[in-house]
Amino acid sequence: MLTLSRVSRRYGETTALDGLDFVVPENTYMSLLGASGSGKTTLLRLIAGFEEPDQGEISIHGERIDGQPPHLRDIGFVFQNFALFPHLTVAQNVAYGLRHRAIAPVTNEKEITERTEESLALVGLSGFGHRAISAISGGQRQRVALARTMICEPRVILLDEPLGALDANLRARMCDELKAIRERLKVSFLHVTGSETEALTMGDKVAVLSGGKIVQSDAPDTLFSSPSNVDAARHLNAWNIFEAGLCGAAMGQGTIAVRFDQIDVSPKGKAPDGHPWLSAKYLTGEFNGPTALSFFRADDGTLLQVIDHLSQPRLPDMVEGQSYDLHFAPDAARQFHGAA
Known part of the structure; x- marks a missing residue:
């Protein structure tokens, strides 16, 4: 040893x-x-x-x-x-x-x-x-x-x-x-x-x-x-890391981490009840064979990434420059004290 x-x-x-x-x-x-x-x-x-x-x-x-x-x-x-x-x-x-x-x-x-x-x-x-x-x-x-x-x-x-x-x-x-x-x-x-x-x-x-x-x-x-x-x-280059305050009061304070593959996207105002969400502008997409990677910019400037597996696509059609609600199950988030 x-x-x-x-x-x-x-x-x-x-x-x-x-x-x-x-x-x-x-x-x-x-x-x-x-x-x-x-x-x-x-x-x-x-x-x-x-x-x-x-x-x-x-x-x-x-x-x-x-x-x-x-x-x-x-x-x-x-x-x-x-x-x-x-x-x-x-x-x-x-x-x-x-x-x-x-x-x-x-x-x-x-x-x-x-x-x-x-x-x-x-x-x-x-x-x-x-x-x-x-x-x-x-x-x-x-x-x-x-x-x-x-x-x-x-x-x-x-x-x-x-x-x-x-x-x-x-x-x-x-x-x-x-x-x-x-x-x-x-x-x-x-x-x-x-x-x-x-x-x-x-x-x-x-x-x-x-x-x-x-x-x-x-x-x-x-x-x-x-x-x-x-x-x-x-x-690990697999987790979005952002301030909890972007999700409003629901997530309290500190820093949130959510994996790229555990974030979903909905039109503005359409996030499902009980799911924390944050607003972000769609920037562009990147095709990687079996997966597609979508890039968003949160209101505070944080870059966010969402992976969609093309065998089971779950993301809507999106327009560059338009804002969407990014949401996730509460148990998908890891919360840490302190700033990102």
């Missing part, structure tokens, strides 16, 4: 991490979701030992690793750009860590060959060892980087935006492959991403990083359906 306790990191006047508490359980695929500049990469660098926290502790299985050099932490790191050696073959890249690690480098060529072949087989690249890095695809390069990390048998593997450099079709395939590889290894993966879809798809658990803290850490379905605060809801 990887544990961070009260970890802070500052750069001059900028606070990247602020007393952060975070746990990656044993044998878990953990996704870390955060916006650009939220401190995701800083967090990985602190865990890996490329930087040190200004305060706080980092431990694995109760043993502190902060203050130790990176090569003594038993942490694997798969970089976003893969960081492979272009002048070495696939097998030479994978074996590099065994040959050149600071502690107990492996010199027996038979052992190196066997462990390299095992690592390549684990990532589905048997028979690729002789190939040049320039002769394999982006997805295969990512798997080489993973095999190079795994061959040294780290206790935790860190993945920094590992799918960001891949095209959409390859990302989908690599999602399945990464999860399968982690299952076979039985070690913890910490997968950092700015994509809510990727985080929810990959993680056994998903943690949301915002304002230098973990604002929620839960199972994907729990996080998606029940964000515990405004920051978590905003990062």
